[in-house]
Amino acid sequence: MLTVLYALLYYAAFIIFIGGTAYRIWGYWKTPAPAVIPTTPAPITRTGVVWRMFKEVALFESLWKSNKWIWIFAMMFHLSLWLIIVRHIRYFIDPVWTLVVLAQPFGKYAGFFFVLGGLGLLARRMLVSRVNYISAPSDYLMLLMFIGIGLSGLTMTFVSKTDIVGVKAFFLGLMTFNWQPLPTDVMLLTHLALVAIFMIIFPFSKLVHAPGVFFSPTRNMTDTPREKFHPVPWLPPVSEVEFDPPHGAKKKG
Ligand code: HEM
Numbered sequence: 001m002l003t004v005l006y007a008l009l010y011y012a013a014f015i016i017f018i019g020g021t022a023y024r025i026w027g028y029w030k031t032p033a034p035a036v037i038p039t040t041p042a043p044i045t046r047t048g049v050v051w052r053m054f055k056e057v058a059l060f061e062s063l064w065k066s067n068k069w070i071w072i073f074a075m076m077f078h079l080s081l082w083l084i085i086v087r088h089i090r091y092f093i094d095p096v097w098t099l100v101v102l103a104q105p106f107g108k109y110a111g112f113f114f115v116l117g118g119l120g121l122l123a124r125r126m127l128v129s130r131v132n133y134i135s136a137p138s139d140y141l142m143l144l145m146f147i148g149i150g151l152s153g154l155t156m157t158f159v160s161k162t163d164i165v166g167v168k169a170f171f172l173g174l175m176t177f178n179w180q181p182l183p184t185d186v187m188l189l190t191h192l193a194l195v196a197i198f199m200i201i202f203p204f205s206k207l208v209h210a211p212g213v214f215f216s217p218t219r220n221m222t223d224t225p226r227e228k229f230h231p232v233p234w235l236p237p238v239s240e241v242e243f244d245p246p247h248g249a250k251k252k253g
Helices: 002-030 046-059 061-066 068-091 098-127 129-133 137-158 164-175 186-204 206-215
Strands: 241-243 249-251
Touching: 002 164, 002 186, 002 206, 046 061, 046 206, 061 068, 068 098, 068 164, 098 129, 098 137, 137 186, 137 206, 186 206
Parallel strands: none
Antiparallel strands: 241 249
């Protein structure tokens, strides 16, 4: 019964996660960004933009400049999430890649930093009055959800072991449509239920900032309004415009 419930839950969660995220990315992709509005100083070449984006995504450059404390907790949270994800790949592939095997000990202890990072970000929402004022219930719930995922995971790893061979068989079974029984200990069921909730809300919540950051016009644009003419599709072509500095451009006739 639980196996069927979780199998259906995970199929639904997977479809919503992938489909919903693709839908959101499609929306960002189709949204015109005609005005040249990079936050300056900004690079003037594409390569420069790639480098700027890399620094933003991998090192949270703008957060570093604005707030060192949040940077520390955000880095702790996101870097450990990566290590955890790499460690978890073992449940979905067989045989397991060498890189994933090598990452196991790092991923195991990253769990502590993940929870610590989450707690730091939660404390910030509760204790910094300026942030507290603009925090909605969903901001707290999402952090609590991640902390819950981390704590239930750590409990399985360090306190009451789950049957990881059974977990792997269940997930490989889901992927090959050959369902296998899911172990039924409470920590695993909690961990998996919270992860499914995470996958379902991801596309419709602020968590979608992960793919969204790549579409941020203030960061992904080159600073070339002087070097290049940037036509706006719904304005008249430049040939029809009369330039009348210092009053700007107006339509001919
Ligand atoms: C947002 C996604 C997830 C996060 C943040 C997360 C986090 C964690 C953490 C921090 C741990 C403890 C450290 C460790 O042993 O790796 C853990 C353990 C565990 N997680 Fe997850 N997890 C996620 C998704 C999943 C999924 C989808 C599965 C199902 C395959 C899963 C199954 C497990 C199991 C079985 C353990 C215990 C490992 C052991 O006993 O050694 N987790 N998780």
